[in-house]
Amino acid sequence: MSSRWNTARLALRRAGVESLVTVALRGGLRPFGAWQALVFFERDLTVAIPDVAAGIPVETRVVAPRELESYRPALEAAGLRWDRLEARAAQGDVCTVALWEGKLVHVSWVTVAGAWVPELRATLRPAPGDAYVYDAFTLPEVRGTQVQPAASAHLLAWARDQGHRRVTFYVRGSNPSALRIVEKTRARRTGVVWCFRPGHGDGAWMMGLRSRHGPRIDFGAGATVRSLGPAGLWVRHQPR
Numbered sequence: 001m002s003s004r005w006n007t008a009r010l011a012l013r014r015a016g017v018e019s020l021v022t023v024a025l026r027g028g029l030r031p032f033g034a035w036q037a038l039v040f041f042e043r044d045l046t047v048a049i050p051d052v053a054a055g056i057p058v059e060t061r062v063v064a065p066r067e068l069e070s071y072r073p074a075l076e077a078a079g080l081r082w083d084r085l086e087a088r089a090a091q092g093d094v095c096t097v098a099l100w101e102g103k104l105v106h107v108s109w110v111t112v113a114g115a116w117v118p119e120l121r122a123t124l125r126p127a128p129g130d131a132y133v134y135d136a137f138t139l140p141e142v143r144g145t146q147v148q149p150a151a152s153a154h155l156l157a158w159a160r161d162q163g164h165r166r167v168t169f170y171v172r173g174s175n176p177s178a179l180r181i182v183e184k185t186r187a188r189r190t191g192v193v194w195c196f197r198p199g200h201g202d203g204a205w206m207m208g209l210r211s212r213h214g215p216r217i218d219f220g221a222g223a224t225v226r227s228l229g230p231a232g233l234w235v236r237h238q239p240r
């Protein structure tokens, strides 16, 4: 079975028709540029947060920036680059980890300062009172065993106890496994941002950013942003 057909089949089974359409569009437009749909969500922390037990016995923890160094070997063993993680801790971001028999099998990050959104080549800055979750990753060998939902329940309870009123995050419309997670966390969909980068170059058309309240998207000083009215934005980034 071709990998494209397999991806489409999984998208339909795991996340429904919308995900299948995104996967198809992305594949069809690939010769002309990079197409992506980013689906944004919020989780109201005043709504009850049920505990979730993973299918394997994991221990979940929130790691404060000052404790991160002691997790360095485990994070590097999971294939993560320390220099990137160090920069996150330096701006106060925390991570949630899941450990299985002492091995790190999941990590996800929380920030109030901001995080890079690669598809938009921009920094997302959360609104005051919000915590923004990014870069969730479960080791391939334990995917599908509810490790992420278990870690996420822990993270949400932590964020609530820190006084945050909501948690926001986005999921790629072409990522059916991540879209499935959303159903499990009782998050509310707040909008979709479409982005098309013709020729995979430095300019991109984006739509849906203006209608969303909440996080601010910061394209950086080197970018030029032109409004196309109701048709969205045209953003030209500094050449990489």
Ligand SMILES: CC(C)(COP(=O)(O)OP(=O)(O)OC[C@H]1O[C@@H](n2cnc3c(N)ncnc32)[C@H](O)[C@@H]1OP(=O)(O)O)[C@@H](O)C(=O)NCCC(=O)NCCS
Pocket (backbone or CB within 6 Å): 014, 106, 135, 136, 137, 138, 139, 140, 142, 143, 144, 145, 146, 147, 148, 149, 170, 171, 172, 175, 176, 177, 178, 180, 181
């Ligand atoms: C998305 C991700 C974090 C989910 O983590 P997880 O711990 O496997 O979470 P779950 O066990 O709840 O599985 C979520 C869904 O993935 C799908 N899934 C099941 N087995 C899978 C596997 N081996 N590989 C990929 N996805 C799988 C299933 O649809 C599952 O939901 P369901 O079992 O209720 O149908 C993980 O797939 C991952 O790290 N992916 C790569 C990075 C990524 O996409 N991050 C998300 C950025 S928003």
